[in-house]
Amino acid sequence: MARDERGVTPQSEDFSSWYNELVTKAQLVERGPAKGTMVIRPYGYRVWELLQAELDRRIKDTGHENAYFPLFIPESYLKREAEHVEGFSPELAVVTHAGGKELEEPLVVRPTSETVIGEMMARWVSSYRDLPLLLNQWANVVRWELRPRMFLRTTEFLWQEGHTAHADEADAMRETLQMLAVYEEVARDIAAIPVVPGEKTPGERFAGAVRTFTIEGMMRDGKALQSGTSHYLGTNFAEAFGIQFSNDAGQLELCHTTSWGMSTRMIGGVIMTHGDDKGLVLPPRLAPYQVVIVPIARGDQGEAVLAAVRGLAARLKDAGIRVHVDDRPQVSPGFKFNDWELRGVPLRLEIGPRDLAAGTALLARRLGHEGKTAIRLEDAPEVLKQELEDFQTFLVQRATEFRESRTRTVDTWPEFTDAVASGWARALHCGRPECEDEIKAETAATPRCIPLAGAADSGTCVRCDAPSAYGKRVLFGRAY
């Protein structure tokens, strides 16, 4: 089938069109009827479920418990934390009528749950023995989007939001950084995105936070994607909602709270980190189908081949491989190859009568590296498991090299503008919000983070020559 029907605009030609066409054509997602909403189709939702399972396990292993808090938050709750309501007001969706009547107090559809969870924490915490209180919820949230983009910025999205309360700053900060490390691990080991963990500058903090940490991934157009954030909220929400405990001397103290979230945005990150002109490239650990088998035979031979393929698929499934047999009679093998390449399946096996007679199958890797290889059917489960691991490793390496090749340490303004035109710049910065604004106005680049692993460094601001802040270089880039 011709490119115009099945294929997508090449990534190299127009990254944005490539992305918008691909998410739909790969059957990951579709626009919902209400502005900015998305329908996550089974293929896309399976990616989310696989990511969710990995993240949920780690959230539980670090001592957190899942709970569920209401979707509707009284408007007055949001107003209790001044910065918080200021930050979220423009994005709120509000229920004014319910049960056939106008409500006395409008209900906000949660954009995030610090306020309602703060209210409940205040009821649940009374003694130091109740701390730390370690909660998480998997939920949908709503933030009205004027310029929606599937997965990246949608009016409704799915996420987990962790909310914890602690006796002091040290314990809350340990939690904030622990969850950032969990996000980094999930991004790197599961999504194959080698993110940079770091702290946001004051201008980029979460509304109501004292410190905000982030993991930033580089997409194949050189732009950054904030892929998860972890906030130390100090005593801001504890004050607003009265989250207090009596310490072991019997005195009342305010709790220190944290919150942290990762969302369906990660799927957008996977697409833009690994995809190419042919379509998606899914890391094996998130691929709904890790291996697709295409039987190549017609008529009498067709049935024998299909029977052998089904047997092989059963063996692969038993070995824990997510396998799919494409037995559609109405389309050609060539169509199937293109289709599964577009949909990002890591490995493809082709089996015809001659392969069957020889006891082999032809293995093709999604990135075409190492050409096609004949593998013995007998060894298929072990060989493919190894191939999947190698593919996962290959993707992280490729993405790391790409990121390194597009990140430059710069000391002059021309170098800076040049670096952020195609990637990231490591630069010294004065830390003044107005200077950040000027940089953004001129280059569209923003401070993505102050990398945790950055070496001590200081000097003059790359833009304004004032003395640098933070004691480290800041990572700048354009971002989604």
Added chain:
Amino acid sequence: MARDERGVTPQSEDFSSWYNELVTKAQLVERGPAKGTMVIRPYGYRVWELLQAELDRRIKDTGHENAYFPLFIPESYLKREAEHVEGFSPELAVVTHAGGKELEEPLVVRPTSETVIGEMMARWVSSYRDLPLLLNQWANVVRWELRPRMFLRTTEFLWQEGHTAHADEADAMRETLQMLAVYEEVARDIAAIPVVPGEKTPGERFAGAVRTFTIEGMMRDGKALQSGTSHYLGTNFAEAFGIQFSNDAGQLELCHTTSWGMSTRMIGGVIMTHGDDKGLVLPPRLAPYQVVIVPIARGDQGEAVLAAVRGLAARLKDAGIRVHVDDRPQVSPGFKFNDWELRGVPLRLEIGPRDLAAGTALLARRLGHEGKTAIRLEDAPEVLKQELEDFQTFLVQRATEFRESRTRTVDTWPEFTDAVASGWARALHCGRPECEDEIKAETAATPRCIPLAGAADSGTCVRCDAPSAYGKRVLFGRAY
């Protein structure tokens, strides 16, 4: 600690107060700030997660794929299916403002998703090769409740809703009944609720359905709880949304669709099917903690006992048992016993220095049956696994016997009113909605279902002496 602080009103005294106090005191749930909403606390949410995992596996094993559809549905969508909008209108919550502006078209917060999924199915289905289309989503839904009751009737609740499209009635009906059977299995084998599967009478059908099937459980006050429903929607939604396919002769036909749902209401069912005066009784397969170990020792001995208890807990965990060690220093063993009885933990182990010396522990079962038994620490994993299985079986048997003892086959009106005062009545009914209404007005009982397994029977209506309908007896009872 005294009953008034930790305990609950005895079930036998006031079932309703018992329930309302218990759900909070057992830390399952709490009222949310917006009217009728609930906060599901970790202990309650874990029950939901365990149920969810069992149901999700079965939904996938029967060929369905999970997806996610938007929370917000344009008001006009609901109006396309006349009965549907009439049924749901009084319960809708409506977003009229978003992003700081009044919306051109109000958005309904989904009460159920037939309409928005119907719209998408129409885009995805074109040929008979696309059928059946088997979808499911895990989501929150909102139905405005004037008289909320935690888990049973709340403004927002969590559920899964399956939505499928088929080429003909036979296939859609097969699906409808298949999912009813899945619900029956999950209720019986996981929640230990021996439900009765059957069909709803026309007056009790889902708004927009051609046929509605249900599973009905009997609570310990003799009332019924509708615990899951499965609907054959005919071509009603296919017509409203244009879900059509071309058959193998190339002609356009309307799809036949189904929908089916099970919700957090099931947690209420578990509480009311098994609980007693002391509190919750959780079936082992849904218990967050299947075994709680209470170390009984102080001072020097305390440390040795606690070390041994921790070792035992690790062995039980390795054996796949969900175990919790209650090492709270600030409360007495007696308090802990009451606490875990209130919270419904199936098995409790008590270990003191003398037990430790003898290499044993004292096992107490939540229902107190068979007294306390000394078990050998060495055999603990195998013994407890068997005890948990026995406990699960015991609960189903007990609930089945209870239901049978409270269900009577009746042929006269006095027998009928007597039966539904404390349980269920199997009666012949004329099938006229007005007659159903009169029965409800007089006795508060409604037709729960026409049991699938009911034997052929006919005669005159138990209420009005008109000829009976359905060719079977109908199960009547008061209901939640």
